[in-house]
Amino acid sequence: MTSNQFCQLTSVVILLVQDYLAAWKLSANQVPVELPIEGEKQWLACTKGELLSQALADIDSRLGGDYPLQLIYDAKSQSTLEAALPKLLVQLSKRGWQILSYEQLAKRSALTINAELPKRSLVAELLLPMLLATDNTTERQRLQAATHREHEALTQQLQLDREQIMKDNERLSAQNAILRRVDAEQLMSYLPTLFPRVFTVIDGTELALLAGRIEPFKIANPYPEPSQETLHHLQRQFKTLPIEIQRQIIGFVSRLPQRQQLTPRPEMRGLIEQLEADRHA
Secondary structure (H helix, E strand, O other): OHHHHHHOOOOOEEEEEEEEEEEEEEEEOOOOEEEEEOEEEOOEEEEHHHHHHHHHHHHHHHHOOOOOOEEEEHHHHHHHHHHHHHHHHHHHOOEEEEEEEHHHHHHHHOOOOOOOOOOOHHHHHHHHHHHHHHOHHHHHHHHHHHHHHHHHHHHHHHHHHHHHHHHHHHHHHHHHHHOOOOOOHHHHHHHHHHOOHHHHOHHHHHHHOOOOOOOOOOOOOOOOOOOOHHHHHHHHHOOOOOOHHHHHHHHHHHHHOOOOOOOOOHHHHHHHHHHHHHHHH
């Protein structure tokens, strides 16, 4: 069968590279479609000739055996191909087929050859379109562009999905952090020393719910501001707390819906900003 005849028909490509197999179905004006071999969607090890014959039989069982076949092999896999030829010739007797050099095709399609298996996406994008349009440069370029666009779209979608998952995880983590129980006595003692009029912004019921506490905090309304002596004493005491306790309290406040309504006391602003920055680091 000539190369022109192959261009007009749906065909199957089996790629044997470095003793590994992969397969695609090719149709004119369509993006190459990956074909699993024996249920394997990735590279399938093939170090013996009979495995190549079995792979073809597996594809035949699903697609039927009357399609044209293009078998591409590299130098490393030549001995495997030679061992498979006697049985392959029987399997190929009633169809059109070609055996092609991977190295030559890769060179023509600018596909890099090295000690690693080629990326299947690059094989589909760079090498396979040449088999569909060997005599038509414009068509080959069009198919390459279409395959490239498909891969780009898939990559973008995967990136969007990943970003959405990360946002969901961040949101759930924030919710869990808000609902994590914070020591009630510490909150009641230190919140007024960190933020003036804090209990006019957050009442006892809201604070309890956000802290994961069933029983509301009993907070006087209006809540009297501490004296300067008490503030200084509690502020010094807060600074001597273990750093993890400081971060827990500031982290709790930072996640509150009302955080933007709270202005740190001037003498504590630097420490609060540093603890908040540490939380995001």
